[in-house]
Amino acid sequence: MVFLYELKKLAATPALWGFIMLCVAFNCFITITQESGAGYPNFVSSVGKTAGTTLDRSFQEMLAAFPDDADGFKAALQTETADARDVFENYDIIEIGERYIGVHNADGKIAEIFRNKYADMQTHVDSLAAADESMSLYFGGGTYYLHQSLFGDVFGRLLMESMLCASLLTLLLFGYERSHNTELTAYSSKTGRRLLLTKLSASITASIIAFGLLAIVSLGTYFTLNDFSGIWRSSVSSGFNKMHDLIAGMRPFTTWRSFTVLGYFLACTGISIGIVAAISLFSAAVGVFLRNTYVGFMIVVLFNALCVVAPIAFSGRTFIHYIFTLSPIYLWGLRIRWFTDGSADTLWKNFELLGLAASGVLFLILYLTANKHFARRDLS
Amino acid sequence: MLALNNVTKNYGKFTALENINLEFSGGVYALLAPNGAGKTTLIKMLTTLIFPTKGEILWNGDEIVKLDASYRDSIGYLPQDFGYYKNHSPREFLLYMSAMKCMDRAAAKRRTEELIEVVGLSDVRDKKMRKFSGGMIQRVGIAQAMLNDPKILILDEPTAGLDPKERVRFRNLISSLSKDRIVILSTHIVSDIETIAGSVIMFKDHKLLTNDAPTAICGTLAGKVYETDDISAITAPYLALTEHQDGGRTITRFASERDCSNVAVSAAPNLEDVFLYVYRDEAV
Numbered sequence A: 001m002v003f004l005y006e007l008k009k010l011a012a013t014p015a016l017w018g019f020i021m022l023c024v025a026f027n028c029f030i031t032i033t034q035e036s037g038a039g040y041p042n043f044v045s046s047v048g049k050t051a052g053t054t055l056d057r058s059f060q061e062m063l064a065a066f067p068d069d070a071d072g073f074k075a076a077l078q079t080e081t082a083d084a085r086d087v088f089e090n091y092d093i094i095e096i097g098e099r100y101i102g103v104h105n106a107d108g109k110i111a112e113i114f115r116n117k118y119a120d121m122q123t124h125v126d127s128l129a130a131a132d133e134s135m136s137l138y139f140g141g142g143t144y145y146l147h148q149s150l151f152g153d154v155f156g157r158l159l160m161e162s163m164l165c166a167s168l169l170t171l172l173l174f175g176y177e178r179s180h181n182t183e184l185t186a187y188s189s190k191t192g193r194r195l196l197l198t199k200l201s202a203s204i205t206a207s208i209i210a211f212g213l214l215a216i217v218s219l220g221t222y223f224t225l226n227d228f229s230g231i232w233r234s235s236v237s238s239g240f241n242k243m244h245d246l247i248a249g250m251r252p253f254t255t256w257r258s259f260t261v262l263g264y265f266l267a268c269t270g271i272s273i274g275i276v277a278a279i280s281l282f283s284a285a286v287g288v289f290l291r292n293t294y295v296g297f298m299i300v301v302l303f304n305a306l307c308v309v310a311p312i313a314f315s316g317r318t319f320i321h322y323i324f325t326l327s328p329i330y331l332w333g334l335r336i337r338w339f340t341d342g343s344a345d346t347l348w349k350n351f352e353l354l355g356l357a358a359s360g361v362l363f364l365i366l367y368l369t370a371n372k373h374f375a376r377r378d379l380s
Numbered sequence B: 001m002l003a004l005n006n007v008t009k010n011y012g013k014f015t016a017l018e019n020i021n022l023e024f025s026g027g028v029y030a031l032l033a034p035n036g037a038g039k040t041t042l043i044k045m046l047t048t049l050i051f052p053t054k055g056e057i058l059w060n061g062d063e064i065v066k067l068d069a070s071y072r073d074s075i076g077y078l079p080q081d082f083g084y085y086k087n088h089s090p091r092e093f094l095l096y097m098s099a100m101k102c103m104d105r106a107a108a109k110r111r112t113e114e115l116i117e118v119v120g121l122s123d124v125r126d127k128k129m130r131k132f133s134g135g136m137i138q139r140v141g142i143a144q145a146m147l148n149d150p151k152i153l154i155l156d157e158p159t160a161g162l163d164p165k166e167r168v169r170f171r172n173l174i175s176s177l178s179k180d181r182i183v184i185l186s187t188h189i190v191s192d193i194e195t196i197a198g199s200v201i202m203f204k205d206h207k208l209l210t211n212d213a214p215t216a217i218c219g220t221l222a223g224k225v226y227e228t229d230d231i232s233a234i235t236a237p238y239l240a241l242t243e244h245q246d247g248g249r250t251i252t253r254f255a256s257e258r259d260c261s262n263v264a265v266s267a268a269p270n271l272e273d274v275f276l277y278v279y280r281d282e283a284v
Helices: A002-011 A014-034 A039-051 A057-064 A073-082 A093-104 A108-130 A140-174 A183-187 A192-225 A261-290 A293-313 A319-324 A328-333 A351-375 B039-046 B090-100 B105-118 B134-146 B164-177 B214-219 B271-278
Strands: A242-245 A249-252 B002-011 B014-024 B027-032 B054-059 B075-078 B152-156 B182-187 B199-204 B207-212 B225-228 B239-246 B249-255
Touching: A002 A140, A002 A192, A002 B090, A014 A140, A014 A192, A039 A057, A039 A073, A039 A140, A057 A073, A073 A140, A093 A108, A108 A319, A140 A192, A140 A261, A140 A293, A140 A328, A183 A192, A183 B090, A192 A261, A192 A351, A261 A293, A261 A328, A261 A351, A293 A319, A293 A328, A328 A351, B002 B039, B014 B039, B014 B054, B014 B207, B027 B039, B039 B152, B039 B182, B075 B134, B090 B105, B090 B134, B105 B134, B134 B152, B134 B164, B164 B182, B199 B214, B199 B271, B207 B214, B214 B271, B239 B271, B249 B271
Parallel strands: B027 B182, B027 B199, B075 B152, B152 B182
Antiparallel strands: A242 A249, B002 B014, B002 B054, B199 B207, B225 B249, B239 B249
């Protein structure tokens, strides 16, 4: 019951709704105004529905049966897919790994972990080549733009807004009794200081609900304008999909396991929810210590700023550099590389899962420590 | 029974309360002392909001900190500066506090309606508390403290900021709620407790000064309180207590250790006299 009352406190906070509405309006505005050239991806999607997403002879035949269009979309897609080749054939990702080791001037254990990671990835690349994984449609020539647009831009905005929202609403809830001068009655009641545990579960729940609301509207708008329905079953490691960095340039989009576009989308959504929950957990720990929403929010922002700056401050020859890249804010920055090798920025395999688990454990310890301290703290 | 054994509370180097021994077994106990004497500190320890630096507080023989929720289930508390949610009605707020007190939903609804009647807020039960007067808010405060039918009712300065009519009403309410429970009432307003307190507890220099019935405490000044309309005629050392007008004359009430019956009229001491006498060196 107290859990529902805690959620009700948030639901009755106009500022929170105002923030969510602003985010929704902003996302919709950006999506609508940036929508350009969607005709071609929508055409590819319609082809995918009919011809499937595997680039084989059958696909070419079915594509050929499509009526010609004034925009030349069919001809463009025929050209792109006819030239398609298996990008994983003879793809030497170990050599890419060596370039990353070189740029960091890494040696010893760090170089060893890098090498092991890329050796493992090479094995997976070889299996992708054997399975002709890259011979998949995705959005043809529009793939890079649309992949970046969805998993980089839309997810980036959505996740950043959700993290801000999670932090704000968590700190709001943990500072609620102090700001309403109800601490003394609340903490002297039978529930007492166990209220903080209820506040934590309510905060995380509300954070995920807020993410859900933002996601439904923002992604709903995006998918209304960009039809993905025909390509969900396409492989995300399609030969048309690329990842880019300054050291290796453009290279195939290679994930640790085979993902369809839908599977990758769901996995990214799962990681996003995990990051939102982690931020809420961290904010809760700060909130227990400070019990002041606005000062707490500043601390959360400063901590995240530190996590962004720290990898720059520490050399890539040190573990501390890579430890900071596991922080939630850094994971946000690397969102376009989730489930890939992560390029030169990350040391370990599955950095997004590792980062999420490490952040979760660290923030949980921090929260439990704060809670333990609060249990014996004088309230005045 | 609620007992404090050698309880001391320090804030850094400052000692708020020192070596307090008290027992509460039933009836109304008034904590009477000037502001800053440690009344609120004691009350916050009794409500587990702060913890003793030394000593222990026992409820029926068990330490209250260890009893945790089961002890807090026995108390009702109205803080000095009672906070509430302005956008809640009394009914909503009381239902919320019932949940905080882990009460069954049906019992909470029934008790909320009962208490709204008892504290005289029936007409405004569904009105937002935003525009309530101080007295109305205090009545909501006492209602939330009574929700769980507490065995220990703790009220910290419950009449502060109330007008005289509200104070009388509040005193009567507390008196009616004091049956079969311990009521601990903190105040520095003597008239609040003169008629309703069974015991008065006073602190001085952060230590327990006295814990006795009002008549016994007043008895400590027996034969030392006088009234005169010519205070200049008093040559013995005295402490001026109060003044009042009587038929155009200013009557001064004073206390003296020496017999002044030849120049002044002896008066029966009251709690206010004791309060002013005991705390004569302190800002009240």
